[in-house]
Amino acid sequence: QKMARGLPKKKQPIEGVKQVIVVASGKGGVGKSTTAVNLALGIKEVRKDKMVGVLDADVYGPSIPRMLNLTGPAFLNEAKQIVPLSNYGIKCMSMGFMTDNNAPIVWRGLMVMSAIQNLLRQVAWAPLDYLVVDMPPGTGDTQLTLSQTLPIDGVVIVSTPQDIALLDARKGAEMFRKVEVPVLGLVQNMSVFHCPKCGHDTHIFGKDGTKSLAEEMQLETLGDIPLDIDIRETSDSGKPVVVSNPDGPQAKAYVDLARRV
Ligand code: ADP
Numbered sequence: 001q002k003m004a005r006g007l008p009k010k011k012q013p014i015e016g017v018k019q020v021i022v023v024a025s026g027k028g029g030v031g032k033s034t035t036a037v038n039l040a041l042g043i044k045e046v047r048k049d050k051m052v053g054v055l056d057a058d059v060y061g062p063s064i065p066r067m068l069n070l071t072g073p074a075f076l077n078e079a080k081q082i083v084p085l086s087n088y089g090i091k092c093m094s095m096g097f098m099t100d101n102n103a104p105i106v107w108r109g110l111m112v113m114s115a116i117q118n119l120l121r122q123v124a125w126a127p128l129d130y131l132v133v134d135m136p137p138g139t140g141d142t143q144l145t146l147s148q149t150l151p152i153d154g155v156v157i158v159s160t161p162q163d164i165a166l167l168d169a170r171k172g173a174e175m176f177r178k179v180e181v182p183v184l185g186l187v188q189n190m191s192v193f194h195c196p197k198c199g200h201d202t203h204i205f206g207k208d209g210t211k212s213l214a215e216e217m218q219l220e221t222l223g224d225i226p227l228d229i230d231i232r233e234t235s236d237s238g239k240p241v242v243v244s245n246p247d248g249p250q251a252k253a254y255v256d257l258a259r260r261v
Contacts (some may be wrong), residue, residue, distance in 0.1 A: 016126020026168020072097030
């Protein structure tokens, strides 16, 4: 917090980018990146003529390159801007394109901040109708600084229905509210496992916890995504479910989410 106070507070838009949608989570591993990528692809699906980009601001564990089957390095154009990589009609930029895949990254706070600023502002994003930002998990300086320096049109908070995740999701929503960034609502992820063999539904992380939190905080439930092997496998293989099986129920869940943002 101390560090964020020292930085300029003036919000500066990214040239040529019309709307910024942030995907955040309180806790790691709840499916934030998976949601961000499928949401971006869903927006592209719903609004076909629009230009969509994804910024992987999770510099500690960039996972978007793999999900979009992209590998760096990224190169500079003549204007010395970093050229985003593209796949499935989506422009993408990630710290994963700037470093060796196998090298562990040891970041310190200020380095993270300047890395993200570079990924936002030194990249040839334009023209873009939607930039989906995959935030790092949590409510630290990165989230705070981004909220204070970038005009954000809306935040989507992803949580599983598990108590421990909800606690952190609530903190996240409260932080964004405090800095007057509009929270569009919550996405309940990994809500239910439907057994393909016996047809039984199991609520592995609890039932409807995220929906209850949304109601309590007077936020919308923007999506309800099951715990589903296709979602996991298609993300891991670099062809997310919205593009690999666009007519399936999993893709529909993300496209419905895209319609709400
Ligand atoms: P985060 O960005 O919150 O750390 P990820 O999106 O990387 O989380 O997801 C963590 C793991 O869970 C990944 O292996 C991903 O494929 C898997 N996953 C995410 N959402 C789902 C889902 N709805 N069903 C099955 N697996 C999921």
